[in-house]
Structures are given as C-alpha cells and as structure tokens.
Amino acid sequence: MRAQQPVEMILLRQVASYLTIPIWMMDSDGNLVFYNEPAETLLGIQFDEVGPVHADQLGEMFRITRVNGEPMGEMEFPVLRTLAKRVPDHGEVRYCGMDGVWRDVAVSAIPVEGQGDRFMGVFATFWEIDV
C-alpha cells in the first residue's frame, strides 16, 4: 500500500462516507481501499474487518458469478474492466456476501482520472436488482 492516497481519492472517500448509496473504491494498483456503510450492508461485512485487499482476492471472498449463476471471467466484472481500460463501465453480477447471502446487483464503475494524466483508481456504485 502507498504511504498516502492522492487528494482526489481522499476527498472521494470523504464524499462516499456521507452518501447513502453503496460506494466501492479501488486504487490504481487494484487494491480495494474503501467501501462505505451502505456497501457494508450489501457485502455483509464492515470494511474495517476486511481492510485493504487486492482484486485477486475478491473472487475468493465474494464468489462472483453472472446473474444466471454461470462462472464469470474476471474481465466481465465492471470494476476490473474500468481498472484495466480506464473507461466507465456497467454490468450486472451475482455474488455471495460475507454474511452468506447471494445477491444480484448492478454495478457502475467510473475511472478516477486527475490532472497530468494520472489514473488513481475506480469509484463504483452498486445496487440490488431483481433478475
């Protein structure tokens, strides 16, 4: 982990902590660095219990699939596509939260781009859907 996040990420985290929509933030190295309280409800675990984790571990933690239950390739997950391609992305996934509950969610991911062509990470929101 880096010694200090860019100020854009610091301020986004602050905004996210005030929002009532679930927000998930990943840094440019692929570390999940924050999610807010509404996201904690959907993921079934507080962020402070998880701590920063790398994208490689997310599949193991949340068992992510397509909404029809079929296995999902890593690059089908909108957050990881945005991380790789630095463009906004959207999609629907099914996952099992740390509380053992399977949920279907829509995910919208936005790249965090700053001055000087700096890519700092991904800011994503997700919400439950009926499939």
Place this chain on the structure above:
Amino acid sequence: MRVKLWGTRGSIAVSGPDTIRYGGDTSAVELRCTGDRLLILDGGSGIRALDVGADTRRVDILLSHLHMDHVQGLPFFAPLLDPDVEVHVWGPASTTRTLRQRIARYLSPPLFPVRVRDLANVMFHDVTTGEFEIAGIRVTADLIAHPGATLGYRLSENSSTLAYMPDHEPSMGLPDLPSRPEWTSGYALAEGVDVLIHDAQYNDDEYASRVGWGHSSTSHLAAFADMTAPRKLVTFHHDPAHTDDDLDTLHEVLASKLKREMELEPGTPGLVVDV
C-alpha cells in the same frame, strides 16, 4: 537552505497598528539555496518588497495556487518587468487551462493593464504532481485539500527538507484527525521535514462556521504536526481579522495542543529560518 518570510497574512492584505508584528502582506517566501540561487514561494503582496539583488539573472516562483492572495503581488515584482531577468513561474494548471492562461485572467484588462503577453521574460510551467529540480533543489509537488487545484511543496537540498502548505484543510477529507496517514492530505509531503510552513488560519471556534473553506483550525494543525513530526513548525496564512494579540493567543493554544516535541515559530514578516 535559508528561508525568509515576506508575507504571512492570508486571504487579503491588511494594515494598521493591530497587525504590526504578524504583518499585513500576503503569502511570499524567499528561499536561498546553494550558489545563492533564488526560489520564491507564492506571489502575494509580500513579493513586492522582495529584493532579488542587482546581479540576479534568474528567479523561479513556485505558486501553490491561484487565489488572489497568492498572485496579487506578481505584477508588482520588479523582475517581471526587467528584461534582463529570466522569471520562471511554476504552478497548477486547471483541468482545461494552462497556468499561463489562468494567470492571464488576472493579468489582462479590466483587472490589470499589463497583459501576460507583454512579459517576454516570463516563462510558465504547468505543475500537477511529481518531482522536478530547480537550482539544485529537489521539488516534490502534490495536490492538497483546498478548494481548486492547490499544490503543496516539499523542497529538499542535500539532507535538508522544507514543506510549504500555506492553504490546507487536512480535515476536509478526514474529519477525525489525527488518523491514518494514508488518508491524510499532505502527509507524504510533510512527513519528517526539518521545517513545515503551514496554514494556521482559524481558531477552533472560527473553524466551526468555516468548514470547507480550505484552512486549518488550531486543533487540526496540531494534529497534523503531531502526525508528520517536523523539527520546526512555522505558522502561516494568518486570518485578516486576527490582531497581533489574537495571534499571540492562538499560538499559546497551539503550543498547548501539540503533543509531540517540536519548535514552534510564529510566521512573521522578516523571519529567517535556516533549514
């Protein structure tokens, strides 16, 4: 490095018998380094009186941001109008405009009669973040929490380090200071420096009604300094409403809040600090 403060007031220049000791001019700091090369931090009204010396042929000015109290003195700084002196101005671009274009909004009618294009000896350099070198000084720039694109600087020469954050609200992104360094604006710039020049604009009561204005409260400054552990803390950007007596009190309170041992020096015009 030797630092001399020429302007320490924030927001707007003030004058009068109540602001003699802490000064009335806005941000300007002289930095002399090996070989007597001159760097200047910010171009507030304090830069007007800064004497660069008759033999100086190059001046570098690092702007933290473009709020008026940090650039208002630029067109009154003699070297800008001296064709024999090369002036390099470094500072933040916006997301759509270069530094030169942004400065031109001030240096053009109707706000000012002289245009940027008339200053043939002045060169502008966009800075976002990262490291570069000026006159043997290693400059690290990073965006810090203050409205609009605002840079803090860490300047290093040999083993000496100075951090300059004249306008900084570390609690803007982190209400529960002190907290984790990873999520603290400005931490990496200020960590372990010899001298930290930092925003000290508000007392705690004032801050309560000025959240988000981009400045520090006394408690936030104490917490930030305790986290970053400078050898010396120099207060800066004094509120224009604060009298000398008010600022004496603010510094007494600040000293009482610091938990870590460090030198505390009130920023006053003419103060010289060897880094």
